[in-house]
Amino acid sequence: MASSTTTSAFPLVVAVDDSSAMRVFFEQAVAGLGVDLRTFPSAAAAAACLDTHQPALLFLDIIMPAKDGLTYLQELRLTSLHEKTQTIVVSSKDYAQDRASAKDLGVLEFVAKPITSRQLAELISRYTGARAIDESTRA
C-alpha cells in the first residue's frame, strides 16, 4: 500500500471538486499548513493520483461532470488502498439521502457549501494533525 505521505514528507490531502473557485479555497486553506495538497476537477482527473496514493484526507464534491463524488467513493471503497481512506464530503447538495449514503461509505463529515478556507483549514488540521509551519522548513 502506498504511503499517505509523499516525497514532500507532509501528509497528502486530495480535494476533488469541479469548481475552480473551491479549489482556490482549498489552496488558501493549506497555506502555511504542513500538508501536501493536490486538487482535481473530476474523478477521472484524480484517478492517476488516487490509484497509487492513499491520502491522509480526501475531500469529495458530489455533483461533478461524469462521475458524482459518492459513486466515486463507492468505487474507491472497493479497493484495498481506499477501504479506510479518511474522507470528507463538501457539497452544495444537502439532502438526508446523500448524508445517509455518505455515512454508509464511512465518510467522516458531510459539509454543506458554502464553506470557507478557514473552515477547511480546521477540518484539515483536525483529521491530519497538520499545524502551521515555518515555510522555510518546507521540503
Add this chain to the structure above:
Amino acid sequence: MSENYLRFWGVRGSYASPQTDKLGVGGNTSCVEIRAGNHLLICDGGTGIIPLGDLLISESPTPETLIVFTHYHWDHICGLPFFQPAFSAEWKIRFFGPGQNVGDIEQRLSNQMKSPYFPIEIGSWAADIEYVKPIEGKIPHGPFDVSYHNVHHPGTTYGYRVEIAGKVIIYMPDNEIDFLRSSIAQRTDEFTEEEHQMIARIQREERDVELSGVRRADILIHDAQYTPEDYSKKRGWGHSCYVDVVNFAIDAEIKVLYLYHHDPGHNDVQIATIHQECLALVAERGSSLQIHVAREGAKIPL
C-alpha cells in the same frame, strides 16, 4: 411510422393524483415518450408508462425501445411492473439509469418487484431485456443522441439531453435550482468580505455550469413543483420553485419551457395560476421564452 414527436404520459411529481379537479393537467407520474421513426425513447417509468404500454402493446413491428431513468424514486419507476411490452416476447427493451454498472441498474429496477412488494419478479418478463452501459458518456439509440448529467436532487439523479433531428430536448424532472444561493443567504453573517467574494464566485461558477448544460435548448422539460410559498416550507426537498425555473430558462436562452413534475396537491386551477405567473415573469424580463404547462396526452411535433 416516420413521425417525430414528444408526448407527455405522466406529468406529476411525488405521487399520482387521480382526483377529478386535477385531470385537466393529468394525474400520472413522470413519463415522456419521444419518437423518431421506429426508434422510441421513454424517459422515466412513473405511472404514465402504464397507459403508454397499453397503447404500444398492439404496435407492429415493435419499435427499437430505450427507457432511461433519471433516478429510482418511486414516482419514476412504479409504473414499470405494469408495462405490458416487458411481458411480451415480441419486444426488445433496453434500460439505462444511474448505477456503477449494468448490474446496479438491474438491481434497482427489479427490487420493487420482489416479494413482498409485488407478486411477480422480473424473471417473468418475456421481452428481450438489456441493461446498457454508456459509451463515452452517451447512450447510443438510432437517430437519437442521448447524454446525461448529474443534477441537484437527493441521491444520484440524472438529467438527460436528447438531440434528435436537429432539436435539443432537455429532460430534468427533478432538480432543485439555486439551492446554493439560498444556502449562502441563510449564512451570510458568518463570512468576511473576502470570503463573500470567493463564495459568490463559487456560486456563479456553479450557475454557469448548470446553464451551459442546457443553453439554447429547443425544449426544456423541468421540475416546477413549488410556488414560492411551498418552497419556503419545502426548501431542501429536491424540487424547484417555478420562479427560479423561469429565471433559469430565460438565462439559458431556452426556446420553450414545459413546467413539469407538478405538485400532486395542485389542482388544474392552481396550475393555471402558476402558468399565468410564469408568463408575467417572462413579460417582466422582456424575454421571448415560451412557457407551457406539461399536460398528460399533449403531443408536440419535433
